[in-house]
Amino acid sequence: MRITIVGTGYVGLVTGTCFAESGMIVTCVDVDNKKIEKLNSGEVPIFEPGLEQLIERNVKKERLFFTTSLKDCIDDSEAIFIAVGTPPDEDGSADLKYVLSVAGEIGRYLNHYTVVVTKSTVPIGTAKKVKAAVQIELEKRKVNVVFDIASNPEFLKEGNAIEDFLKPDRIVLGIESEEAEKTMQKLYKPFLLNGHPLLFMDIPSAELTKYAANAMLATKISFMNEIANLCDVVGADVNMVRKGIGSDPRIGNKFLYPGVGYGGSCFPKDVKALIKTAKDFQKPLEILTAVENVNMRQKEVLIKKIKSHFKNDIKGKSFGIWGLSFKPQTDDMRDAPSLVIIDHLLSEGCNVSVYDPVAIEECKRRLGSKVKYAKDQYEAIIDVDALILVTEWSEFRIPNFNVMEKLMKNKLVFDGRNIFDPVEMGEFGFTYYSIGRKTVNV
Ligand code: NAD
Numbered sequence: 001m002r003i004t005i006v007g008t009g010y011v012g013l014v015t016g017t018c019f020a021e022s023g024m025i026v027t028c029v030d031v032d033n034k035k036i037e038k039l040n041s042g043e044v045p046i047f048e049p050g051l052e053q054l055i056e057r058n059v060k061k062e063r064l065f066f067t068t069s070l071k072d073c074i075d076d077s078e079a080i081f082i083a084v085g086t087p088p089d090e091d092g093s094a095d096l097k098y099v100l101s102v103a104g105e106i107g108r109y110l111n112h113y114t115v116v117v118t119k120s121t122v123p124i125g126t127a128k129k130v131k132a133a134v135q136i137e138l139e140k141r142k143v144n145v146v147f148d149i150a151s152n153p154e155f156l157k158e159g160n161a162i163e164d165f166l167k168p169d170r171i172v173l174g175i176e177s178e179e180a181e182k183t184m185q186k187l188y189k190p191f192l193l194n195g196h197p198l199l200f201m202d203i204p205s206a207e208l209t210k211y212a213a214n215a216m217l218a219t220k221i222s223f224m225n226e227i228a229n230l231c232d233v234v235g236a237d238v239n240m241v242r243k244g245i246g247s248d249p250r251i252g253n254k255f256l257y258p259g260v261g262y263g264g265s266c267f268p269k270d271v272k273a274l275i276k277t278a279k280d281f282q283k284p285l286e287i288l289t290a291v292e293n294v295n296m297r298q299k300e301v302l303i304k305k306i307k308s309h310f311k312n313d314i315k316g317k318s319f320g321i322w323g324l325s326f327k328p329q330t331d332d333m334r335d336a337p338s339l340v341i342i343d344h345l346l347s348e349g350c351n352v353s354v355y356d357p358v359a360i361e362e363c364k365r366r367l368g369s370k371v372k373y374a375k376d377q378y379e380a381i382i383d384v385d386a387l388i389l390v391t392e393w394s395e396f397r398i399p400n401f402n403v404m405e406k407l408m409k410n411k412l413v414f415d416g417r418n419i420f421d422p423v424e425m426g427e428f429g430f431t432y433y434s435i436g437r438k439t440v441n442v
Pocket of ligand 1: 006008035157
């Protein structure tokens with residue numbers, strides 16, 4: 001089976017590679033020349049655990065190809081996946097210009113039956129727009145080519161994307177024809193051997209499922225962040241509360257960790273887009289609007305603690321930041337809380353040095369020389385007034401506190417992910433702030 005994936009980013013590249021791994025012949029297309037050149041010379045443009053080895057193996061086996069020309073690979077594709085970006089427009093809605101431009105291009109070259117599948121996260125009604133955009137181009141060419149559309153939202157998590165794709169919790173497929181159902185069934189068969197469900201549904205339900213899933217996860221985060229902030233003022237410990245509620249199976253113990261707010265390429269934009277869709281249909285989503293507001297405030301929660309500690313006088317102070325990516329195991333810094341924290345510190349005249357195991361290059365691209373880049377976590381805290389922990393990479397979990405003590409100007413830590421033990425921090429003599437837990441040695 002031959003397929004084409006258009007858009008070779010975090011989703012497209014993982015999707016294409018995993019389909020190739022299951023034996024299909026896959027061509028990944030992107031308009032970004034540099035990205036395709038890199039991939040064709042064996043370099044992987046993003047950090048995703050396990051991806052490099054999988055790409056290498058499938059390229060060698062001649063099952064995985066990279067090109068900038070959709071025209072050249074469209075001919076024998078049984079399915080064409082659109083996996084390009086859908087960034088937020090000014091009003092919060094998903095910008096469909098990349099998706100629809102790909103649809104138009106498909107229409108310009110399509111000569112045989114295929115299924116055009118939207119894998120990008122897109123609002124309800126997009127598959128119909130994709131169909132119309134393909135059709136318009138076919139009509140311009142005065143050709144009658146039968147094709148189907150399908151919606152196949154992606155649920156992979158950056159940092160665990162390969163595992164998520166190869167062993168999915170579920171595969172959601174919006175279809176409107178038996179032929180498309182058969183093609184998609186054939187395509188996903190290798191991933192269903194362990195009993196993972198393939199959920200066929202109508203296209204609008206599939207499109208909404210993706211937004212509803214991300215909105216629910218974002219809601220859990222904002223809810224726990226509010227509870228943590230309440231813990232801070234009433235003297236409760238959010239870790240205890242989390243365990244106490246998480247043991248109820250109706251609530252579940254996953255995704256109940258408070259922190260410095262959600263970021264990344266999906267939750268912020270998808271929450272915004274769903275709010276906008278609901279508004280357009282005169283069905284405002286009040287809970288989700290609150291989720292977004294709480295999240296924006298939460299990105300400032302450490303700044304508030306820092307300013308309160310220094311009695312609002314932080315000008316000229318130095319801070320070391322551990323962790324830049326929006327979560328561990330990725331170099332993705334889109335909407336990362338670290339950016340909000342760094343921006344704020346810089347705007348108040350602070351000096352900032354940063355360290356991240358994989359996101360330094362991405363940070364350089366975004367912030368240039370505004371901050372100092374450290375080679376390791378300890379270099380980032382030399383002579384600093386405080387350490388700010390933003391992303392909970394494993395390597396930060398058990399640092400050498402004796403070394404830290406010697407390097408830092410003050411033994412002061414602001415932990416945005418609750419990864420250290422307050423009792424231990426107290427014993428080492430650190431003043432330790434975290435989220436929703438008792439502050440130590442103030
Ligand atoms: P990305 O920005 O990493 O990649 C998008 C790619 O599409 C880029 O390489 C870009 O050059 C390419 N592109 C743009 N226009 C093109 C065109 N006309 N032809 C060919 N290529 C084109 O984006 P991503 O993170 O992979 O996300 C893609 C979609 O998947 C988005 O809708 C996103 O919401 C959704 N999604 C993302 C994740 C995630 O964790 N990143 C998870 C699930 C769903």
